[in-house]
Amino acid sequence: MKLAKTLGFASALALVAGLAQADSTVRFWYHFDNADNPMDALIAAFEEANPGIKIEADNVPWNSYYDQLYTAIIGGNAPDAAMVKAFAQPRLVEMGALAPIDDELASWDGRDQLLDNLLELAKGPDGKQYYLPVQYVVLYLYYRPDMFEELGLAVPTTCEEFRDAAKALTRDTDGDGQIDVYGFGFRGAKGGHDHWASFTLGREGVSLTDGLTSEAGVAGTQFVADLFQTDEAFPPSAPNDGFQEIIGGFKAGKTAMTIHHIGSANGMVEALGDKVSAAPVPECGGGRWTAFGDESTAVLANAEDKEAAWKWISFLSSAGNNSMFNAATGQLPVVKADSQSWSLHPQRFVQATVDSLPFAQMLPNSSATADFVNTVWPTSMQRVLIGDITPAEMNAEIAELFGK
Amino acid sequence: MTDASLPPVQNADVPPARALSRRILPYAMLSPAVIVTLAIVFFPMVQTAWMSLHDYVLFRPNDFEWVGLGNFKAALQDEVFWISLRHTIIWMTTTIPAQLLLGLVTALLLNQPFPWRPVARALIIIPWALPSVVIALMWVWIYDSNYGIANEFLLRLGLIQRAIPWLADPDTALAAIILTLTWQGFPFFAVMILAGLQSIPRSYYEAASIDGASTWNQFRYITLPGISGVMMTAVLLRMIWVANSFDVIFVMTGGGPGYATYTLPLYAFVKARTNLDFGYGSAIAVLFTLLLMVVVVFYLKRTGKAVS
Numbered sequence: 001m002k003l004a005k006t007l008g009f010a011s012a013l014a015l016v017a018g019l020a021q022a023d024s025t026v027r028f029w030y031h032f033d034n035a036d037n038p039m040d041a042l043i044a045a046f047e048e049a050n051p052g053i054k055i056e057a058d059n060v061p062w063n064s065y066y067d068q069l070y071t072a073i074i075g076g077n078a079p080d081a082a083m084v085k086a087f088a089q090p091r092l093v094e095m096g097a098l099a100p101i102d103d104e105l106a107s108w109d110g111r112d113q114l115l116d117n118l119l120e121l122a123k124g125p126d127g128k129q130y131y132l133p134v135q136y137v138v139l140y141l142y143y144r145p146d147m148f149e150e151l152g153l154a155v156p157t158t159c160e161e162f163r164d165a166a167k168a169l170t171r172d173t174d175g176d177g178q179i180d181v182y183g184f185g186f187r188g189a190k191g192g193h194d195h196w197a198s199f200t201l202g203r204e205g206v207s208l209t210d211g212l213t214s215e216a217g218v219a220g221t222q223f224v225a226d227l228f229q230t231d232e233a234f235p236p237s238a239p240n241d242g243f244q245e246i247i248g249g250f251k252a253g254k255t256a257m258t259i260h261h262i263g264s265a266n267g268m269v270e271a272l273g274d275k276v277s278a279a280p281v282p283e284c285g286g287g288r289w290t291a292f293g294d295e296s297t298a299v300l301a302n303a304e305d306k307e308a309a310w311k312w313i314s315f316l317s318s319a320g321n322n323s324m325f326n327a328a329t330g331q332l333p334v335v336k337a338d339s340q341s342w343s344l345h346p347q348r349f350v351q352a353t354v355d356s357l358p359f360a361q362m363l364p365n366s367s368a369t370a371d372f373v374n375t376v377w378p379t380s381m382q383r384v385l386i387g388d389i390t391p392a393e394m395n396a397e398i399a400e401l402f403g404k
Numbered sequence: 405m406t407d408a409s410l411p412p413v414q415n416a417d418v419p420p421a422r423a424l425s426r427r428i429l430p431y432a433m434l435s436p437a438v439i440v441t442l443a444i445v446f447f448p449m450v451q452t453a454w455m456s457l458h459d460y461v462l463f464r465p466n467d468f469e470w471v472g473l474g475n476f477k478a479a480l481q482d483e484v485f486w487i488s489l490r491h492t493i494i495w496m497t498t499t500i501p502a503q504l505l506l507g508l509v510t511a512l513l514l515n516q517p518f519p520w521r522p523v524a525r526a527l528i529i530i531p532w533a534l535p536s537v538v539i540a541l542m543w544v545w546i547y548d549s550n551y552g553i554a555n556e557f558l559l560r561l562g563l564i565q566r567a568i569p570w571l572a573d574p575d576t577a578l579a580a581i582i583l584t585l586t587w588q589g590f591p592f593f594a595v596m597i598l599a600g601l602q603s604i605p606r607s608y609y610e611a612a613s614i615d616g617a618s619t620w621n622q623f624r625y626i627t628l629p630g631i632s633g634v635m636m637t638a639v640l641l642r643m644i645w646v647a648n649s650f651d652v653i654f655v656m657t658g659g660g661p662g663y664a665t666y667t668l669p670l671y672a673f674v675k676a677r678t679n680l681d682f683g684y685g686s687a688i689a690v691l692f693t694l695l696l697m698v699v700v701v702f703y704l705k706r707t708g709k710a711v712s
Contacts, residue, residue: 070463074462091463095462095463178566188661236568236572237549237550237569240569240571240657240660367463374678375678375679378658379660380662382661383661386574386661386662388574
């Protein structure tokens with residue numbers, strides 16, 4: 001450690017003096033679903049602009065991203081910088097794993113280039129800034145306009161309309177006695193809490209930390225359970241379905257609606273052309289709730305050369321580079337200039353995102369959120385869907401987690 | 405080794421220094437293996453036992469609080485622990501006999517002369533040689549309710565009326581995984597038993613057939629006793645491996661839907677690695693180790709007697 005500190009100090013001195021630059025390596029972890037990985041091009045551009053800094057970027061699979069990150073931090077083998085989501089921040093701060101970037105931000109000219117309010121949203125639980133936003137999305141409803149038109153349905157704006165539409169859309173299209181299309185592709189595995197939340201947390205007086213066990217709160221979970229058990233409007237595999245399954249099912253025409261963000265829009269258009277469109281999620285029980293899907297980068301506390309790590313993450317959130325980054329992830333840039341010139345998604349999906357922003361929310365800034373996302377929600381939701389427990393029991397379990 | 409063959413008279417002539425070095429030599433030669441085993445097997449085991457007596461949540465690394473047997477008490481009152489234990493028992497008592505039976509039949513077939521036999525013997529090992537993750541992903545696709553070949557096949561045969569979500573239905577998920585594991589593990593038994601079969605002298609069978617023993621009797625009184633030692637070892641090894649493996653389940657269902665495919669090793673892993681609750685996760689692992697030890701000791705006692 002002493003040696004590392006001395007080295008870090010020495011390299012900082014060298015940089016300040018503007019003399020020969022010390023060689024340092026920044027180990028960066030990220031997760032991309034997209035196989036067309038732009039990271040190599042970004043790294044090449046960065047290394048050319050910053051001789052003496054080498055970037056070692058690892059694409060870590062999403063399913064175990066946080067398991068691996070936490071374990072690496074405890075094992076003393078954490079990366080120097082990493083892509084991170086808001087739900088993990090309270091836990092990472094509690095672990096002392098993040099380095100504050102307030103000073104760097106103050107003197108960075110890219111700061112004013114960021115979209116308004118994003119830095120504020122990404123603030124740490126202790127008021128310090130650890131996260132630098134790099135992309136964002138808002139979840140909305142994907143639907144099949146051709147199927148809606150065929151059945152004379154309107155795009156649902158309330159939960160009741162949604163349920164009617166889902167029931168009507170679930171049908172046997174070729175007369176062989178098998179259901180070929182299901183109304184809604186529900187994500188019952190890890191990551192599906194956003195689907196459930198849109199039907200539950202918009203209800204009056206309901207949030208993850210308050211009112212979940214009230215009548216309104218339980219009604220939300222019951223709504224999901226009924227859609228699956230009574231209406232059979234989800235594919236039978238819904239309890240285990242994850243990202244691949246809901247997107248694949250929608251693209252293949254197995255489902256007529258699903259909830260996801262603009263990140264999958266281009267793939268959907270590639271598969272379905274004009275037969276896919278988007279709208280904000282329906283209003284349920286007097287309000288709307290959709291997830292603000294954030295993604296930031298952070299410098300880790302154990303980074304050997306924090307300055308180099310900061311240079312790299314701020315590079316990713318600068319005009320032009322941020323565009324390139326988001327062109328591959330399919331999400332939306334956080335830099336104003338890149339946002340204005342954005343033309344990589346068909347307008348209808350950008351519009352659905354913008355229309356959803358007024359009621360988009362993040363999960364609570366609490367260390368319970370990680371357990372909610374990773375185990376408590378998926379397990380209890382699956383148990384409700386297969387009839388193991390009641391919706392009231394599920395909500396009680398979640399309320400207990402956040403009440404601790 | 406050579407010591408034993410030396411006459412005692414010569415031993416007395418050996419100078420004391422040489423005698424000492426002779427005494428030390430075996431220890432010196434064994435020590436690298438022993439030290440490595442201690443470091444990478446024994447030490448983590450002790451550490452796990454030690455952690456299980458503490459309240460240790462990884463994201464609060466500075467709180468390492470002694471709770472005695474608190475974690476064990478909590479585990480015994482934990483619904484999920486009992487669900488997982490039940491699944492573990494079902495899983496072990498069906499997977500291993502199924503693998504053994506399938507392996508035995510395969511070995512007997514492969515022991516018959518037929519053209520291309522060496523090729524068949526090589527091919528049979530494939531499921532065993534594939535990485536678990538590949539097997540799990542492959543079977544996830546086989547069971548897929550929309551595109552899976554299992555549903556397609558059964559639908560066309562008219563055995564089922566609509567596609568079954570094998571892995572999403574709590575009634576079929578565990579059975580589906582057991583079938584996958586049986587397929588993965590039977591080549592191990594086949595290869596072990598085949599080796600055992602080849603060590604039985606042909607003359608036994610010739611003598612038996614001259615005496616007029618039927619095929620069944622030859623199998624019952626020559627083949628089975630001839631391979632019982634191999635079978636016992638294979639079952640023991642497999643029992644320990646199957647009990648400890650959770651990778652296939654983890655990839656196929658992650659324990660879901662709900663707790664429908666939770667087993668004890670998986671539960672310990674999820675608790676420790678996903679919830680980062682290392683104290684509780686270790687307690688489950690220790691409990692499971694103790695249970696497994698009881699089973700193994702009991703098994704060794706019973707079958708050891710039968711074989712000897």
